[in-house]
Amino acid sequence: MEEWNFPPNYNKDYFPDPNSPYWFRARETMDPEKRDDLIVARIRDVMAYAYDHSPFYQRKWDEAGIKAKDIRTLADFEEVPVVTKQELRESQAKNPPFGDYLCCPESDIHHIHGTSGTTGRPTAFGISRRDWDTIANNHARIMWGMGLRPGDTVFVAAILSLYMGSWGALIGAERLGCKAFPFGAGAPGMTARAVTWLSMMKPAGLYSTPSYALRLAEVAREEGVDPKEFGIKVLFFSGEPGGSIPSIRDKIQDIYGAKVVDCGTMAELTPWMHASGSADTEGMLLWQDIVYTEVADPNTNRRVPYGEQGTPIYTHLERTSQPMIRMVSGDLTHWVMEDNPCGRTYPRLPKGIYGRIDDMFQIRGENVYPSAIAEVLEGLAGYGGEHRIIISRGGSMDELAVQAEFDQETANNGPDAVKALGERVEAELSRVLGVRARVVMVEPETFPRTDFKAQRVVDDRDLYQSLNQKRGG
Ligand code: 8LQ
Missing domain, CATH: 3.30.300.30 (ANL, C-terminal domain)
Structure with missing residues (x-):
């Protein structure tokens, strides 16, 4: 099948048929049961690899008495203990700077990134050259699904330091053959300058958070510019809820005269666009052949049936430097399995990710x-x-x-x-x-x-x- 190997080794020159809505038609539209069988086999490969290369996973799975070869069904995989952010922080504190779940020699690290949080010990990402290429290929593939094409200008309007979102969007745009504009955000006066540059460059794609897209529109109006004049076709968002919330999504679509696509999961899970809508499908599709996502009961870490709410648990199927295997997000969402307008046969989060369970509060029992x-x-x-x-x-x-x-x-x-x-x-x-x-x-x-x-x-x-x-x- 289309370049579905482990470890991945994508052909850098590959492009789909320009008329195809799919980057990899077979992977995206296959019978979901058949895909699940292939995912189970891939999980075994990834687990065997992680076990061989990381004391972290060895310890964890030896304690639980679990071996890669025992995983014969997706239900078996639910027995594998989850990975929490706290464990990653502890692993990095004991084995600085990348933790004992780094599965490649440090000399293979091509990029260092880190979490953008301001409290507690940050987490360091050590990303190998191979993974960097894999991330770029995955993001290019998903951005193709959003309707972006080679030659389009993609404007990255998000912070380009400790925020993986911007980097994923940037390298995806590069691999897609776009004119990538790493504009950034966050410096004084930068939003007004973004208005000027957007007016000059007329990008087909703009990447930011939903909040920042609203801010940018306010500033554009203050500068006497109608955001529709930017000529944007696709606004793709990650980082926070908004892109799948109808009132917010419709408002932004209306302001810019452009399509909004919601994407994003967690920086640890880069390629984080593995949950992403497409040109024709709203909400977020779970691109299961890239990162296998379970929506699970937060108390048992077992999948809930389609139609129900739970917390996403993510497993990298294509990363080799710091693979996350059953990383629990602590977010809340609900998932469905329906025919998608774009023809992809993935499960979907129709209302996106609502937010972190910790952010939820109870007022008089609600x-x-x-x-x-x-x-x-x-x-x-x-x-x-x-x-x-x-x-x-x-x-x-x-x-x-x-x-x-x-x-x-x-x-x-x-x-x-x-x-x-x-x-x-x-x-x-x-x-x-x-x-x-x-x-x-x-x-x-x-x-x-x-x-x-x-x-x-x-x-x-x-x-x-x-x-x-x-x-x-
Ligand atoms: N989070 C991220 N994307 C979200 C979305 N589309 N809808 C709702 N909540 C979302 C690097 C990528 O942008 C992903 C990212 O923001 O990673 P971070 O910085 O590690 O933050 C992860 C958290 O952002 C998730 O757990 C969600 O709560 C939120």
């Missing part, structure tokens, strides 16, 4: 996701584009307050319009979330915008509890 609040606000005319979510404990129960900006037009219409909007927001939040939120409307541009991932939740409960403990309460 589970609430920050992304659900963003979804409601973005769907309401008059919303000014930013908000904050405040969780506090007034009495014995957690309380939810939302501070939401109104837009300039509502401001111009006077205090009654603002009040009416606040009532609409409150009613809509209570209808969708099932709990009452106290809503405070605030002036346009009250909150700073992000050029990365949005951080909107202010959790006052710990403060409240620590005060209470001090009082002996």
Whole structure:
């Protein structure tokens, strides 16, 4: 089959038939049961390789009494213990800098990257030349599926230091034969400069976070430029929810007159586009022949049936330097197996990834996701584009307050319009979330915008509890 080998060794000159919507037709459209059989065989190869090359996996699987050759079905694979971020950090602390799950000699490392988080010990990625090529090929293949083609300009509008997202998009664009523009983000004044460059270059593809695409559109308008003038065909997003949230996706599609594609999983899992929509299919397809994804019950780490919710657990089928085998994400999503409009036979996350389970909070027994609040606000005319979510404990129960900006037009219409909007927001939040939120409307541009991932939740409960403990309460 089309270049499905382990270790992978992609032909750098390969391109599909220009009229084909698929990069690898057979791999993308095969009978899913047949694919599952091939995945099981590949899992055995990857596990045997990881066992031979890494004390980390040897220890883990010896303790669990599991051997690669015992994996005969996908159900057998569910017995393999999961890998957590914490374990990776510990492995790197004990075996610096890349951990004892590095499966190639350090001399093979071609690129060093790292996690973008600001708290705790960061994780280092040591990526071999072979893996770098594999990542580029995988991303090019998925970007082909989004409708991008050789010769297109791809504008990377995301931070190019400690963020794998930008690098994956960049090397995918290069392998696809695009004109890759590693513009970046995050420096002072850079968004206004992006507006100028976008107007000059008219890229077919733009990569960023959804929050930053909204910010960029605001700045374009301030500069007197209609974002449609950029001529973008495809906006592909990763890093946070948004690309599969209808109100946000439709708003961005409308602003830019372009198609939005949601993609992205975790930096450890690069090629992170292995969960990605396509030109004709919304939500995220799970490109199972690249990274095998299980949506699992977070308590048992076993797959839930299609149609149900769980946390994604990822297994690299094509990485050899730091392969992740059953890495648990801690995110929440639900998956389905249906006919996809693009003809690919992969399972799909119709609403994308909702967010991290840790980010979910409970208000009077209801589970609430920050992304659900963003979804409601973005769907309401008059919303000014930013908000904050405040969780506090007034009495014995957690309380939810939302501070939401109104837009300039509502401001111009006077205090009654603002009040009416606040009532609409409150009613809509209570209808969708099932709990009452106290809503405070605030002036346009009250909150700073992000050029990365949005951080909107202010959790006052710990403060409240620590005060209470001090009082002996
Ligand atoms: N996360 C990432 N992509 C997401 C998406 N499309 N929808 C919802 N949540 C998403 C390098 C890539 O951009 C992936 C990435 O952002 O990796 P990070 O920085 O390691 O962050 C991973 C987390 O971002 C995931 O666990 C999701 O919570 C979120």
